[in-house]
Every structure is written in structure tokens, then in C-alpha cells.
Amino acid sequence: MFPLKCALVAATCVALLAQSPKYGLGRTPTPEEIRSMDITPAPDGTGLPEGRGTAVEGRDVYARRCARCHGANGQGGDEPKQSTLVGGRGSLKTAKPLKTVGSYWPYATTVWDYVNRAMPLDHPGTLTHDQVYSLVAWILQMNGIIGEHDVLDAKTLPQIKMPNRDGFVPDARPDVGGKTPAPKKMAGKKPRADGGQR
Amino acid sequence: MARRSTRRRFLEATGALSAVLTGCKRNAEEDEGPRRIGKPLRAYGERSEFEKSARALPTTKLLEVGSSYTPLADLVGIITPSSLHYERHHSGVPMIDPAEHRLLIHGLVERPLIFTMAELRRFPSVSRICFIECAGNSHQGYGARDAPTVQLSHGMVSCSEWSGVLLSLLLSEAGVQPAAKWILAEGADACKMQRSIPVEKADDIIVAYGQNGEALRPEQGYPLRLVIPGWEGNANMKWLRHLKVVDQPYMARDETAKYTDSMPDGTARQFTFVMDAKSVVTFPSGGQKLAGAGFYEITGIAWSGRGRIERVEVSADSGGTWQDAALSEPRLPAAITRFRLPWRWDGRETIVQSRTTDATGYVQPSHEALVAVRGANYEYHNNGIRPWRVMADGSVTDVPA
Numbered sequence: 001m002f003p004l005k006c007a008l009v010a011a012t013c014v015a016l017l018a019q020s021p022k023y024g025l026g027r028t029p030t031p032e033e034i035r036s037m038d039i040t041p042a043p044d045g046t047g048l049p050e051g052r053g054t055a056v057e058g059r060d061v062y063a064r065r066c067a068r069c070h071g072a073n074g075q076g077g078d079e080p081k082q083s084t085l086v087g088g089r090g091s092l093k094t095a096k097p098l099k100t101v102g103s104y105w106p107y108a109t110t111v112w113d114y115v116n117r118a119m120p121l122d123h124p125g126t127l128t129h130d131q132v133y134s135l136v137a138w139i140l141q142m143n144g145i146i147g148e149h150d151v152l153d154a155k156t157l158p159q160i161k162m163p164n165r166d167g168f169v170p171d172a173r174p175d176v177g178g179k180t181p182a183p184k185k186m187a188g189k190k191p192r193a194d195g196g197q198r
Numbered sequence: 199m200a201r202r203s204t205r206r207r208f209l210e211a212t213g214a215l216s217a218v219l220t221g222c223k224r225n226a227e228e229d230e231g232p233r234r235i236g237k238p239l240r241a242y243g244e245r246s247e248f249e250k251s252a253r254a255l256p257t258t259k260l261l262e263v264g265s266s267y268t269p270l271a272d273l274v275g276i277i278t279p280s281s282l283h284y285e286r287h288h289s290g291v292p293m294i295d296p297a298e299h300r301l302l303i304h305g306l307v308e309r310p311l312i313f314t315m316a317e318l319r320r321f322p323s324v325s326r327i328c329f330i331e332c333a334g335n336s337h338q339g340y341g342a343r344d345a346p347t348v349q350l351s352h353g354m355v356s357c358s359e360w361s362g363v364l365l366s367l368l369l370s371e372a373g374v375q376p377a378a379k380w381i382l383a384e385g386a387d388a389c390k391m392q393r394s395i396p397v398e399k400a401d402d403i404i405v406a407y408g409q410n411g412e413a414l415r416p417e418q419g420y421p422l423r424l425v426i427p428g429w430e431g432n433a434n435m436k437w438l439r440h441l442k443v444v445d446q447p448y449m450a451r452d453e454t455a456k457y458t459d460s461m462p463d464g465t466a467r468q469f470t471f472v473m474d475a476k477s478v479v480t481f482p483s484g485g486q487k488l489a490g491a492g493f494y495e496i497t498g499i500a501w502s503g504r505g506r507i508e509r510v511e512v513s514a515d516s517g518g519t520w521q522d523a524a525l526s527e528p529r530l531p532a533a534i535t536r537f538r539l540p541w542r543w544d545g546r547e548t549i550v551q552s553r554t555t556d557a558t559g560y561v562q563p564s565h566e567a568l569v570a571v572r573g574a575n576y577e578y579h580n581n582g583i584r585p586w587r588v589m590a591d592g593s594v595t596d597v598p599a
């Protein structure tokens with residue numbers, strides 16, 4: 001008990017010293033407080049936790065935890081809508097784009113993060129890190145992005161280049177509307193995003 | 199028994215007294231016989247039992263994930279009652295004890311800090327009236343314009359007075375480092391939803407604990423949320439618990455897979471935060487019925503994420519002519535502004551619509567102009583003009599695009 005008390009006293013002293021400078025409010029968070037909330041990996045993989053998984057391992061987890069909504073092969077279910085995970089490559093320019101992990105999501109870290117924080121939809125936070133790595137591997141394998149025995153971990157996952165990585169452009173608005181309604185100039189032109197300018 | 203009879207006499211006496219004093223008459227029947235006084239004082243008020251206006255809920259099975267819609271046609275003025283503020287939840291409404299809630303600020307800062315709610319309430323505070331609009335409001339609009347009422351077509355916008363602390367103040371207490379470019383904001387809902395927000399916007403962002411004079415409603419982020427005036431609702435993080443100052447956007451699901459705008463060439467616009475100028479007529483609007491030819495007041499709402507509303511024009515003759523509507527004060531930047539125009543309906547079929555101009559000179563575009571540039575799959579940020587058809591029998595319907 002004694003060392004614990006010492007630690008508490010020390011932590012309290014640090015906290016008192018570390019209040020906000022102008023108003024003297026708040027305290028320094030403990031490493032554990034930061035760790036408990038700091039769960040989002042950066043697109044370069046910084047912050048990904050330990051763990052590993054392959055598509056072969058993910059197939060089984062997927063069947064038990066995911067297939068009910070996303071379909072046996074990632075084709076999507078009735079509800080919730082837009083839960084299709086597989087396919088759609090080449091469809092984004094068409095009249096009926098199919099946005100899936102394979103066709104639309106630009107970063108593998110995003111897939112890992114979203115599965116980790118939000119899935120399964122009705123029981124988020126119940127998957128282990130190994131399960132999350134293996135599920136991402138299975139979803140990417142179903143999309144033909146990796147092989148079934150490729151190991152995903154904190155090192156390999158951020159190295160994956162998703163097919164639509166370069167598909168996003170900055171906000172180009174105002175693109176429509178102006179002092180005169182329906183600018184004629186735009187009408188005859190092939191619509192395109194104004195890449196690069198904000 | 200004696201006690202009841204005494205009470206009754208007291209009630210009769212006070213009832214008679216109050217009738218004499220106020221001269222109030224409710225109806226002839228009540229004035230003839232003995233009257234009962236009304237209901238007692240109560241600690242927290244409720245609306246009249248005759249008022250039934252409600253949010254529209256989706257027909258999906260899982261109501262923890264989805265949107266409800268504000269009944270815009272039932273509202274007056276510019277403030278949305280907190281009970282009718284639209285909802286958008288991605289993982290249900292968490293129940294949070296404010297005594298246990300903390301806000302953590304860390305990352306590229308000199309002094310990581312963690313605050314209790316009581317501490318946040320001690321900082322100098324601000325209040326601001328502004329709208330919050332879901333990026334997907336009027337999402338039915340790009341493809342087929344098929345929402346039958348203004349509640350379903352435009353009901354994912356609401357306007358409240360929000361109170362809290364400026365984010366820039368909290369960041370200056372933590373000491374932002376020069377490499378800082380973005381802030382990753384995260385909620386305490388089950389999915390810990392998060393968004394990346396440019397750090398330079400912090401001067402304008404409220405870390406809010408108050409809505410319309412009281413604490414936030416649970417559906418609106420109790421006990422703490424971000425309010426980013428004029429920016430898409432999704433970035434206005436509810437149940438806020440965590441701000442990480444970072445050097446790049448973290449590419450969350452809701453800024454990549456969702457809330458990105460698909461263009462016809464296959465690219466998608468990303469970080470399209472601002473909600474452009476938009477207006478809609480709420481009377482007459484889809485689903486309503488006019489009693490017959492004669493006088494009505496056309497009314498509706500206008501708002502812009504880029505500033506104040508400067509003008510609303512209304513056409514009541516199928517787009518033939520446009521008249522300036524009166525704009526009610528206050529007209530606040532990034533807040534709903536109400537417009538009104540006296541109208542004498544001649545009883546013939548016609549189309550009623552509005553278009554607004556904001557402080558930047560931007561004019562709300564037509565549906566056709568939007569689709570010509572953005573295509574039918576843009577999905578978000580639809581601010582096109584919305585027409586309503588008044589039929590000769592007085593019924594009001596949607597006008598399919």
C-alpha cells in the first residue's frame with residue numbers, strides 16, 4: 001500500500017502543477033487515461049496496436065460475427081443498407097456507383113479503425129485486436145487486394161495501397177450558384193472536381 | 199369528509215375570484231356552473247396535451263442507428279425546441295453521468311489536460327444561436343426528388359442557442375505546438391465516433407454544454423459536444439470526450455467512406471464541411487391542405503453556413519415572377535432566418551418556391567443546376583431550390599424532379 005500512496009501523492013503534485021496556465025483548471029491526464037481514449041491509428045499506421053491476423057483466420061470470425069448483416073460473401077444484406085463490403089471496382093464513374101471497402105475506402109487503417117471501434121454494429125468493442133486484424137485481412141482478400149495467407153499487423157497493414165487511395169479531391173465549392181442562377185459556363189463542360197484548390 | 203368539503207369551498211372561492219380578477223372566459227358552459235381551477239405548479243414543464251407535433255422516425259428496425267426529422271412545417275420563429283431537434287445517431291444515445299465525464303486534450307500540445315464538467319463550466323463562456331444541418335439533409339434530392347413533406351425533405355436542420363467554452367480558449371490553455379494542423383474529435387458513444395477538424399477553425403467552435411437555456415439533451419450530446427457554426431452536422435461531435443491535436447487528418451470512416459461527395463468522373467470531394475445557402479417554404483408545403491382561395495402568409499426558413507441571410511425571393515406563380523419576402527430579425531450568421539410573404543391564393547393550381555442569397559452574394563441554385571455539375575450520386579450537401587405544387591383542391595404535393 002505504501003508505494004501506491006506515494007505514487008498517488010506524487011501524481012497529485014504533478015496535477016496541481018499542471019493546471020491550465022491562465023485559469024488554473026484541469027490537471028495532467030495519467031498515461032492510462034490517455035491510453036484508454038487514444039485508439040485511432042493515423043493513416044501511416046502510427047498508433048496501431050500489437051496483434052496479427054490472416055484472411056484464413058478472419059473467414060471464421062466473419063461468419064460468426066459479421067455475415068448476418070454483410071452477407072456470407074460481403075455482398076451486403078437488407079438492413080442496414082449500404083453494408084456491402086465487396087465489389088464495385090470500376091463502378092464509381094458509372095450511373096450506379098457501388099461504394100465498398102474495395103472500391104471506395106482509401107486507407108486500410110480506416111477499415112481497421114472502423115471495425116475496431118464500431119463493429120459489430122450492435123456490439124461494438126467486443127472484438128480482440130487479433131480478430132480485427134484477421135477480419136480486415138478477410139475483407140481485403142475478398143476484394144482481391146491481398147492473399148489469403150498474408151499476415152496483417154501494425155507493420156504490414158499501413159503498407160497496403162487501397163485501390164481508391166487517389167480518388168479523393170478537395171472541396172471545390174462554390175461550384176454551383178452565384179449572382180446569376182445556373183451559370184452557363186458550367187453547363188457545356190464535363191463536370192469535374194477542382195482538384196487542388198480550396 | 200369535512201376536510202374535502204372545506205377544500206372544495208376554497209376551490210370554488212378561488213375559482214370565482216380568479217374569474218372575476220382576470221375576466222377570463224373559456225366557454226359558455228364553464229361560465230354557467232361551478233368551475234374547477236386548473237392544474238397545479240409543476241417543477242418541469244411539458245407542452246399542452248393538445249400539441250402533437252413530433253419528429254418523424256425512420257421505418258428501419260434498428261432505431262439506435264439512423265436519423266429523425268424535425269417537423270419544420272409545425273414550427274414558428276427560428277428556434278427549434280430541443281425536444282424536436284433532429285437526431286442522427288451512429289451507435290445509439292449513450293447515458294452519461296456528467297460527474298463521471300471528462301474531456302481529454304492531448305497530442306501536439308505543450309500541456310496535455312483533462313477537465314471535469316464542473317471545471318469546463320468555470321471557464322469564460324459564450325452563447326450563440328446557430329443551425330446544425332446534417333450533410334445528408336435533402337439527400338433524396340439529387341436522384342429522384344421523392345420526399346412528400348418538408349419534414350422528410352428538409353427536417354435534418356435545426357436551430358438552437360448553444361452555450362459553452364470556445365475551443366480556441368481550451369487549446370490555448372493546452373498550448374498548441376506549431377506542427378499542429380488538425381484536431382481529432384471523438385465522442386463517448388458506443389462506436390466512439392470521430393472526425394478530423396482543421397485546427398484553424400477552433401476560434402469559431404464551441405465546446406458546448408448548453409442548448410436553449412438548459413443542459414444539452416442526451417440526443418444532442420449530453421453532457422458535452424462540439425458546435426461548429428455552419429459546418430455539416432457530423433463534424434459537430436456529440437458526447438465529446440477526447441480531442442487529439444495532430445499534424446494530419448486521421449481519415450476516419452466518416453470522412454472517407456461516408457460524408458464524401460461523389461462526382462460523375464468517379465472522384466469524390468472530401469472535407470466538404472460548409473453547408474451552403476439554402477431555403478425552403480414550410481407553408482404551403484407537401485402534405486398540407488389549404489382551406490380555399492383567399493389570404494395566406496407564405497412562410498419558410500433560410501440559412502447559410504457562409505454567413506447571414508441577405509435575401510429570400512419567393513415565387514408563387516410557378517417560377518414566373520419572384521418577390522422579396524420580409525426577413526424576420528434577428529438575422530444571425532449561420533442561423534436560421536424566417537421569411538414571410540403575404541399571399542392571396544386565387545384557387546388555381548400553382549407552384550410555390552423560394553431562393554435565398556447569403557452575405558457572400560451566393561444565390562441558392564436550382565435542382566437542375568446542381569445536378570448538371572454534380573450528377574445524381576452526389577448524395578450530400580443538397581441545397582437546391584425546392585418547389586411545392588398547390589393543387590386546385592388546396593392539397594399541396596411534392597414536385598417530382
